[in-house]
Amino acid sequence: MSTIPRRRLAAAVTAAAAALALTVGTAAELPAAAAAHTSTVATTQSAIPFTGQATDPGQGTDPGQSGGQSSGLGQGKGTQGGTNGVTPGNGTAPGGNAQSPNTGQDSNGSTQQEASPASAEESTGVILIDTELGYENAEAAGTGIVLSKDGLVLTNNHVIADSTKISVTVATTGKTYEASVVGSDSTKDVAVLQLKDASNLQPATVDDDSVTVGDDVTAVGNSEGQGQLQAADGTVTDLGASVTTTAQGSEDSETLNNMIQVQADIVSGDSGGALLGDEGEVVGMNTAASSGSATVTGFAIPIESALTTAESIIDGQQTSTNTIGYPAFLGIGVQQDSQSTQSGQGSQSIQPGDGNSNSQSGQSGQSGSTSQTAGAVVAGVYEDTPAAEAGLTAGDTITQIGSTQITDGTALSSAIAEHKPGDTVSMSWTDADGQSHTAEVTLTEGPAA
Known part of the structure; x- marks a missing residue:
């Protein structure tokens, strides 16, 4: 089980599971004292949040200071910031080495296959998400899965949390849409978006077979928020895995159970993207990954679980854990x-x-x-x-x-x-x-x- 402190600061720690949305920016409209954040303590088996929110400025040091101790979550498009002595970039960006596996053996001894541009087939039904966090003076990036021709999209809650504006680009056509939140469930880390004036989109194909340990899979996502889908081949290594957030301040500990665990080069920005089975059908939604080691362990929500949560949101079923629309x-x-x-x-x-x-x-x-x-x-x-x-x-x-x-x-x-x-x-x-x-x-x- 991997442990994740649930907090705003985008800081990851050695061998820990990290949420994959990219964010950067500063808190807006609040006094500096009110907007300040403490540092995350970097200890093994402690990691970053599912919240996908703005990094804390003012605590970073030199760019590229990532690697074995800790790593930031993202290189968003806003003001550069960092946490725990790291600037945006989680080791996959230039200057970092925490998650830089190459084909063949790299300097960290990894033999994990690196991601490559997704093919047209792998990109079908997968979209790029960019968000603005207006009250945070920040921007973020992630991925989503098309559910319907008229623009219903599945993604992780932490990809869109605290956003005030969402734009979605269909990877296969390059067309961009404004999106609104149909609803979200932070405890399940699932959100549903509706694209404005969308029609005739190509939905992703959902696998109706059970995934098993040893199956070949491909994780498709907006890796590093670069605006181009990447595909990372890998293997299912466990089923029923758990990722837990640790209680901090007023927030309780939360756990995502029954996750698909894979060995694949999943990185920041891949959150909400499709985990494809060997037939190219969606078996899961990329959600978290390890940080600080050459070989990346990823975690995906099984697609049937994500869709169950999404369907209740789409049907407008209010529960104790979800939010229908905006708060x-x-x-x-x-x-x-x-x-x-x-x-x-x-x-x-x-x-x-x-x-x-x-x-x-x-x-x-x-x-x-x-x-x-x-x-x-x-x-x-x-x-x-x-x-x-x-x-x-x-x-x-x-x-x-x-x-x-x-x-x-x-x-x-x-x-x-x-x-x-x-x-x-x-x-x-x-x-x-x-x-x-x-x-x-x-x-x-x-x-x-």
Whole structure:
């Protein structure tokens, strides 16, 4: 089993499973203190998240400083950033060597076959995904699988999480479409997109046979976000494999079970792409891969499992773990300080107020607010959002949403998550001077969940 700390920072560690979406950028519209992130501790069997969100700027060092210790997740198109002393690039980019297997034996002793441009047949029904994370000042890249002629697309949730704009390019035609989120399920790492004005697309062919250990497979994806599908041949090495996220801050540990494990050169950007069987039919969806070793171990969600989740989303079936459409959004960053049971240090969460959270361990006192009022302390306010229109500012403490008392950032996220975009709710808060305020706010459509 591989262990993955679930957090925003794009940092991977030796022999660990890494999510494969490419992202780079900086947090936008928040004070620097509120947007800061701690470093990921690089230890064996610890790795990066499924969230596919922006890398943390300001903690990187020289470009290309990747390899055996840790590696970044991506080379997106935004401002360059890095984490744990690495800049965007996960060892497959120039200057890195953590995941650079070649045909024949390379400097790390790998004999794994490297990926090559996908053929027209391998590219059929596979699309390139580019996203903008408007509130993060970041961009990301990944892959998707066409489900229908009118533009339903299957991908990983972490490919589109926190995105404010999604564009999709059909690899075989080069045509680009605007896409919206039909729904997503972060616990299953599955999302469904709808392409605008799409017609007569060629869907991928789904395999109706069972995959077995030893089967030859080919992983097809937008490797390194270069805008060209690559195909990596490999072999199924295990069935029923598990990849686990470790609990951090306010986020619980989550596990993806029953994964297809393969030995294939799967890299960043391949997330959401097709794992093809020996007959060229889709048997799985590329989701994660090891990092820091010459021989790459990849993990794919079995296609039947991914489709089961996708079908419930398409049918509009609300569950305790999925989001249909886009979440409601208030438009703030929230600080949450708590005592650490081990070290006594505070644990801070910067939460966008839409039901999602981004945890930071081992830091305290970065928001600047010393308010003792119980509630969710505002670390920053995004421009042109309901929070900004209501007059919220950094240092305010939100105490109530509707009839729900707010005790901390997690409670605020939960309260907002109960609503839909367009809902009008009453919000009460106390400012830094201790004055109480109440206002009606109309929640807007937030970034993808």
